[in-house]
Amino acid sequence: xxxxxxxxxxxxxxxxxxxxxxxxxxxxxxxxxxxxxxxxxxxxxxxxxxxxxxxxxxxxxxxxxxxxxxxxxxxxxxxxxxxxxxxxxxxxxxxxxxxxxxxxxxxxxxxxxxxxxxxxxxxxxxxxxxxxxxxxxxxxxxxxxxxxxxxxxxxxxxxxxxxxxxxxxxxxxxxxxxxxxxxxxxxxxxxxxxxxxxxxxxxxxxxxxxxxxxxxxxxxxxxxxxxxxxxxxxxxxxxxxxxxxxxxxxxxxxxxxxxxxxxxxxxxxxxxxxxxxxxxxxxxxxxxxxxxxxxxxxxxxxxxxxxxxxxxxxxxxxxxxxxxxxxxxxx
Numbered sequence: 258x259x260x261x262x263x264x265x266x267x268x269x270x271x272x273x274x275x276x277x278x279x280x281x282x283x284x285x286x287x288x289x290x291x292x293x294x295x296x297x298x299x300x301x302x303x304x305x306x307x308x309x310x311x312x313x314x315x316x317x318x319x320x321x322x323x324x325x326x327x328x329x330x331x332x333x334x335x336x337x338x339x340x341x342x343x344x345x346x347x348x349x350x351x352x353x354x355x356x357x358x359x360x361x362x363x364x365x366x367x368x369x370x371x372x373x374x375x376x377x378x379x380x381x382x383x384x385x386x387x388x389x390x391x392x393x394x395x396x397x398x399x400x401x402x403x404x405x406x407x408x409x410x411x412x413x414x415x416x417x418x419x420x421x422x423x424x425x426x427x428x429x430x431x432x433x434x435x436x437x438x439x440x441x442x443x444x445x446x447x448x449x450x451x452x453x454x455x456x457x458x459x460x461x462x463x464x465x466x467x468x469x470x471x472x473x474x475x476x477x478x479x480x481x482x483x484x485x486x487x488x489x490x491x492x493x494x495x496x497x498x499x500x501x502x503x504x505x506x507x508x509x510x511x512x513x514x515x516x517x518x519x520x521x522x523x524x525x526x527x528x529x530x531x532x533x534x535x536x537x538x539x540x541x542x543x544x545x546x547x548x549x550x551x552x553x554x555x556x557x558x559x560x561x562x563x564x565x566x567x568x569x570x571x572x573x574x575x576x577x578x579x580x581x582x583x584x585x586x587x588x
Contacts, residue, residue, distance in 0.1 A: 267435065268437045271283075271334070271382075279338060282408050283337075284407040286335065286405035288331050292321075298321065302314060316396035327433075329434035331435065332437040333406065334431040335428060337403070338368060338427050341425040342357075345530065351534055352497075353537070353565065355499060356501025358553060362523065363553050363555075367523070369394070376389070387434045388435070400416075403417045408428070410443055411466065412509065413450070414453035414454075414462060418447070421516065422514070422515060423506075423512035423513070447465075453505035459474060474491070474494075474501070478495075478500050479500060485564075487568050499532055526548075534566045534570060537563060540559060540562075
């Protein structure tokens with residue numbers, strides 16, 4: 258009884274501490290193997306939907322069993338922080354759109370120090386506690402733990418959706434040996450909606466809850482090496498995206514309830530939500546390093562960002578040629 262009471266008390270205090278750090282939601286999951294998710298994950302990889310992200314294969318066992326990451330783990334703390342701002346894309350001619358998550362500072366740099374404070378808090382309040390923090394930085398399936406911790410449900414666009422936050426939020430995870438009171442998962446509220454599947458420019462959402470990463474604009478503009486050329490079916494449907502893609506989130510009805518971030522680091526640098534393609538193509542390496550220091554965009558490297566800009570130019574040319582070939586409506 259005392260142990261249960263202690264777990265309940267520590268969990269409540271921990272959640273209040275997480276809120277004081279600026280997190281918009283916090284949930285707890287019981288640490289156990291993700292047996293129910295293993296079949297789906299293995300089938301997703303078998304179909305090749307992970308593209309060239311071969312680390313998914315190498316870290317498969319650790320992703321599905323947190324005990325292989327932290328043997329003493331008993332609980333998983335999941336936190337969420339909104340990155341939505343009042344800014345929106347404008348689709349200005351001659352520019353390439355940036356995914357909302359990349360407008361400000363790198364979320365790893367913002368969230369990780371806060372998660373390390375959670376680790377410190379646990380070590381101070383739970384005797385002999387061992388904990389590890391991750392922000393998309395290790396073999397941890399953040400979305401599955403967020404779902405189990407009650408942060409939200411995994412929508413048909415494969416993102417975690419929340420009735421209070423929408424989906425424009427970052428996730429952080431702390432694996433801990435502390436015995437905490439787990440939360441309950443929330444129901445799936447997607448219903449019959451297929452807005453995300455219908456809107457995906459490249460058809461990467463091949464069916465509800467399944468994303469073919471090798472057809473995703475974010476995969477091609479962020480994950481691929483700079484010397485990788487886009488297939489025609491991707492190049493011709495980039496929809497103006499230079500880095501990442503937000504379409505499946507933009508059309509999601511639950512994002513009517515998104516919460517504006519309280520973290521100024523996530524606001525667009527220089528107020529820019531797009532970049533001029535000419536500026537990108539003429540950018541020097543020093544300019545790139547200065548402009549995107551501590552920014553998610555640096556992941557693409559200058560060569561990758563310029564490759565993306567060339568692909569966008571080619572996409573625009575293809576569209577113009579298609580319009581010229583199309584018969585006039587007046588005929």
